[in-house]
Amino acid sequence: MSGEQRRIYEMLAPSVAALSCELLGVQVSRGRRHTVLRLYIDRPEGVTLEDCERVSHQVSGVLDVEDPIDGEYSLEVSSPGADRPLFQEEHFRRFAGHAVRVRLALPVDGRRNVSGTLKGVADGNVLVEHEGAEWRLPLEQIAQARLVPDS
Numbered sequence: 001m002s003g004e005q006r007r008i009y010e011m012l013a014p015s016v017a018a019l020s021c022e023l024l025g026v027q028v029s030r031g032r033r034h035t036v037l038r039l040y041i042d043r044p045e046g047v048t049l050e051d052c053e054r055v056s057h058q059v060s061g062v063l064d065v066e067d068p069i070d071g072e073y074s075l076e077v078s079s080p081g082a083d084r085p086l087f088q089e090e091h092f093r094r095f096a097g098h099a100v101r102v103r104l105a106l107p108v109d110g111r112r113n114v115s116g117t118l119k120g121v122a123d124g125n126v127l128v129e130h131e132g133a134e135w136r137l138p139l140e141q142i143a144q145a146r147l148v149p150d151s
Contacts (some may be wrong), residue, residue, distance in 0.1 A: 001087055004028060008037070008068050009087075012059050014095055016041060019054050025087030028069065036072035037063075038085075040080050047079035082149035089121050089139060096120040098150035100128060104141050115148065 001009060003028040005026045008030040016023040016039070024040040036104055041047055041055055056077045063075065086100070104111075114137060116130030126145070 015058050037073050038076045043138045052077040084147045086145040092126050105143040105146045
């Protein structure tokens with residue numbers, strides 16, 4: 001997560017937790033004219049539309065007061081879905097053994113995109129096995145990571 005995303009995560013996580021949901025992560029997508037603030041939430045029993053609505057209503061007040069994003073933006077609250085995004089070190093540990101697709105902010109060995117089997121985390125690196133080779137991807141350089149759903 002970027003510094004901005006981390007600040008927003010830390011600002012909103014307590015409000016989301018108060019609604020018996022887990023804030024998995026935050027994405028800020030800037031377009032030419034508009035920005036989207038996307039929150040991914042989860043619950044052990046699954047996320048309903050009502051959960052998304054409750055979280056949206058709850059965090060809107062916090063966002064109005066704290067105003068963490070310059071200009072206009074839309075708030076979207078979503079479940080993680082089958083192609084679950086991975087944001088934190090714990091997420092990479094939890095889903096070891098699953099297929100993953102990772103995009104890096106900066107290239108590692110000339111590559112910015114790596115797909116393969118998630119092996120876990122060691123020494124601040126996410127371990128991904130791809131075509132028999134193990135890639136060590138610095139966690140702080142991961143721009144986006146998602147599970148690859150079973151076909």
